[in-house]
Amino acid sequence: MEKDRKEGIKGMANPGRYGIERVAYWLMRITGLGLLFYFIGHIYETSNLLDGKAAWNSMLELTQTTEGHIFLTLVIGMCVFHTGNGIRLMIGQAGFGLGKPSRADYPYTPKSLNMKGKLCIYVSIGLAALAMMYGLGVMYDV
Amino acid sequence: MTKDGALPKGFERPSSLPSQEKYEKVKSSSKTTTLRISKFNPESDSTSTFSEFKVYYQRWTTVLDAILEVKSNYDHSIGVRYSCRQATCGSCGMIINGKPRLACFTKISELDSDLVTVEPMNNFPIIRDLAVGFERLIATHKRIKPYIIRDDSEVTSETKEFLQSPEDVEKYIQFAGCIKCGLCNSACPTMATDSSFVGPQALAQAYRYVADNRDKGKDERLKIIDEPHGIWRCHFAGSCSQVCPKGVDPAMGIQLLRGYLLGYRK
Amino acid sequence: MMSNIMRESHIMKIHYLTALIAVGFVIIHIMVRVTQGFANSLEFESVIANYKSIPYAIVLEAMLILISVHGFNGLRIILLELKQGNAYENAVTYGCLVAMIALIAYGSRTIIMASMGMVEA
Numbered sequence A: 001m002e003k004d005r006k007e008g009i010k011g012m013a014n015p016g017r018y019g020i021e022r023v024a025y026w027l028m029r030i031t032g033l034g035l036l037f038y039f040i041g042h043i044y045e046t047s048n049l050l051d052g053k054a055a056w057n058s059m060l061e062l063t064q065t066t067e068g069h070i071f072l073t074l075v076i077g078m079c080v081f082h083t084g085n086g087i088r089l090m091i092g093q094a095g096f097g098l099g100k101p102s103r104a105d106y107p108y109t110p111k112s113l114n115m116k117g118k119l120c121i122y123v124s125i126g127l128a129a130l131a132m133m134y135g136l137g138v139m140y141d142v
Numbered sequence B: 001m002t003k004d005g006a007l008p009k010g011f012e013r014p015s016s017l018p019s020q021e022k023y024e025k026v027k028s029s030s031k032t033t034t035l036r037i038s039k040f041n042p043e044s045d046s047t048s049t050f051s052e053f054k055v056y057y058q059r060w061t062t063v064l065d066a067i068l069e070v071k072s073n074y075d076h077s078i079g080v081r082y083s084c085r086q087a088t089c090g091s092c093g094m095i096i097n098g099k100p101r102l103a104c105f106t107k108i109s110e111l112d113s114d115l116v117t118v119e120p121m122n123n124f125p126i127i128r129d130l131a132v133g134f135e136r137l138i139a140t141h142k143r144i145k146p147y148i149i150r151d152d153s154e155v156t157s158e159t160k161e162f163l164q165s166p167e168d169v170e171k172y173i174q175f176a177g178c179i180k181c182g183l184c185n186s187a188c189p190t191m192a193t194d195s196s197f198v199g200p201q202a203l204a205q206a207y208r209y210v211a212d213n214r215d216k217g218k219d220e221r222l223k224i225i226d227e228p229h230g231i232w233r234c235h236f237a238g239s240c241s242q243v244c245p246k247g248v249d250p251a252m253g254i255q256l257l258r259g260y261l262l263g264y265r266k
Numbered sequence C: 001m002m003s004n005i006m007r008e009s010h011i012m013k014i015h016y017l018t019a020l021i022a023v024g025f026v027i028i029h030i031m032v033r034v035t036q037g038f039a040n041s042l043e044f045e046s047v048i049a050n051y052k053s054i055p056y057a058i059v060l061e062a063m064l065i066l067i068s069v070h071g072f073n074g075l076r077i078i079l080l081e082l083k084q085g086n087a088y089e090n091a092v093t094y095g096c097l098v099a100m101i102a103l104i105a106y107g108s109r110t111i112i113m114a115s116m117g118m119v120e121a
Helices: A021-050 A053-063 A066-093 A115-139 B020-029 B063-073 B135-143 B164-169 B183-187 B201-208 B219-225 B239-243 B250-263 C008-035 C044-052 C054-082 C085-114
Strands: B033-039 B051-059 B093-096 B097-101 B117-118 B126-128
Touching: A021 A053, A021 A066, A021 A115, A021 B239, A021 C044, A021 C054, A021 C085, A053 A066, A053 C044, A066 A115, A066 B135, A066 B250, A066 C008, A115 B201, A115 C008, B033 B063, B051 B063, B063 B117, B093 B183, B097 B183, B097 B239, B135 B201, B183 B201, B183 B239, B201 B219, B239 B250, B250 C008, B250 C085, C008 C054, C044 C085, C054 C085
Parallel strands: B033 B117
Antiparallel strands: B033 B051, B093 B097, B093 B117
């Protein structure tokens, strides 16, 4: 067996077992990577502008489809969650909203994993869902 | 003893165990569960296997009680580390039903399951069965200089003891409760893949000393943790604080420590 | 290694700063699309007109740089956590840096040429 016996990606990528903060960590990674790959594709997609109207329109034919709209909706959701949770993390990682250190007593509930942080995560997920619905509405002219 | 509690023919009941009558009485008033123990001997096995045992438990029976019952009566070869049995020594950390916990501090009744699976802690090398090696944890703990750093001393004839107000103590006492059980390192998602990460235990201890007003080694410690596999590989997943049995809340310590590096705290 | 050139705390401060500023610019970018009407905003002439507006071109360029820096640093962090070793870590760090510069260069080419009207008929 390997020296450190690391759990590996299976352990890092498992969002279960440890509460909503672990789910938020996992979603943050997934959305970050998803947004990066979308961004690279978006830069390439918009570069078609330089090849003229015909090239631009043929690119639009590829992306302005049902699949394209669903994909863009997912991107909107990823963007809103990543932003909302990112702001929560930046505030938490600066040391704010974590509670004050004090002598620990049974049942030893961690102060840093408080309702404020959990609420921010749920709000980020909720806002992402709302943004996705709004985005779908805009794309389908509702 | 056979797995249903009967003695093999010709054997006398050991005097250390309750009488057969008492045992039958306890058995009839107890519930049963299946205890599934991971077995691995690095000298002879290539992969770990599981052995299952039926155990009786009461409302107060801990997982450690069950493991020791199995070790006494069914399989003497089970390798398990334990000592205080009161969540003080940090010896009996293991994965119980998928989550790192102290075996002495986890009651079978609170697991609410007919099957209790115990495995060695993740991210630690196995010595034998449930006992794991703590070399990495000790090394990272030593790295952050877990002692008061200052030029003067309080043990000379001319000096007095360093006084602290209750408010000063309150700032770090929570983090001084660390029993080095390693559950946080086992739960951490970064530790799952990063061999060079310092780990939540060491980072929380770094904060314990930085927050102690007797200590003058803040800059030294901040320099040690300000590196690619230091404090910045913590992403506030909070799993360390979820599993800490002593309320140390390593996640809080790490984020407060980060405040020094980001310039929010001086 | 990157840590020899820049401390990890400085890299992470840049990571946080680019995130915060990029959010503002992305909101502007989306607002422009939405207020123009989604279908209209994707018309070729409409897009070219947007690029020719210097303030909007600056917004696009800023977004390109900020999001590239933030995104590729994030990728670097994820890759560094997956595997360790000097050769691998150097390869990941410099690889992400090169990819970031390449993407910024490619995107800037589009923005600059479109804003200068150097578009095929």
